[in-house]
Amino acid sequence: MENAARPTALVTGSSRGIGAAIASAIEARGFRVIRHGTRIEGTDCVAADLGDAGETALLWDRAVDMAGGRIDVLVNNAGVFEASPIDNTDAYWLAEWERCLRINLTSAAQLSRLAVRQWLKEPRDPMAGRLVNIASRAAYRGDSPDHWHYAAAKAGEVAMTKTIARAYAGHGILAFAICPGFTDSSQEGSGDYLASRGGPGLLADIPLGRVAEPAEIAAIAAFCAADAPPSMTGAVLDANGASYVR
Known part of the structure; x- marks a missing residue:
């Protein structure tokens, strides 16, 4: 990061899996990292339910206070991947749609707005701040018939x-999106992960022959947070083993 002082990053959904790997990778670059989870505990940790707009706003306020007044990098990683078959009741299907968009998209938009507003008011030379959004291959390829909402949220x-x-590059604000494919974020290992996603057959659609590892996604996120050149702003980076090539 270009700031002379030790920069601070807020990483949502960083209590486990991809988010935990991202937080560790950014921390290894010399950042102070504030971690977020629904029930997370510990130093430099903030618990908040991103399904609640009020808690999302409080997450930002608490993180800024913990950081001494400024967040330099925001990584929107938190998300849910929950099925909502179209033959559910109308009320259930709509509730799941709203929950998915609220957590996967609207909370990220809410935090991004707060970050951009801070960076516009308190610019740093040469870079004011960096935003890294963890989206998904589903943004371009779509997802299963039970996950219309997830694909729509990630495309958004x-x-x-x-x-x-495009709007804020001239103000020194950089923004990047990362689109992973299947990523083994389980605690048990790849065998259990494959079983949870329908079995080893899904590998037939991945030319690399395996799903991604959290450390791979984390390496890309840390690069965007710390080292990506300003001219790269607006880039969307794929990490799907060539299962979808744009």
Whole structure:
């Protein structure tokens, strides 16, 4: 990061899996990292339910206070991947749709807005701040028939990233999106992960022959947070083993 002082990053959904790997990778670059989870505990940790707009706003306020008044990098990683078959009741299907968009897209938009507003008021030379959104291959390829809402939310996150990049590059605000494919974020290992996603057959659609590892996504996120050149702002980076090539 270009700031002389030790920069601070807020990483949502960083109590486990991809988010935990991202937090550790950014911390290894010399950042102070504030971690977020629904029930997370510990130093430099903030618990908040991103399904609640009020808690999302409080997450930002608490993180800024913990950081001494400024967040330099925001990584929107938190999300849910929950099925909502179309043959559910109308009320259930709509509730799941709203929950998915609230957590996967609207909370990221809410935090991004707060970050951009801070960076516009308190610019740093040469870079004011960096935004990294963890989207998904589903943004471009779509997802299963039970996950219309997830694909729509991730497509919205990519579009939001591009919009922020175009609107605020002149103010030193950089924005990047990362689109992973299947990533083994389980605690048990790849065998259990494959079983949870329908079995080893899904590998037939991945030319690399395996799903991604959290450390791979984390390496990309840390690069965007710390080292990506300003001219790269607005980039969408794929990490799907060539299962979808744009």
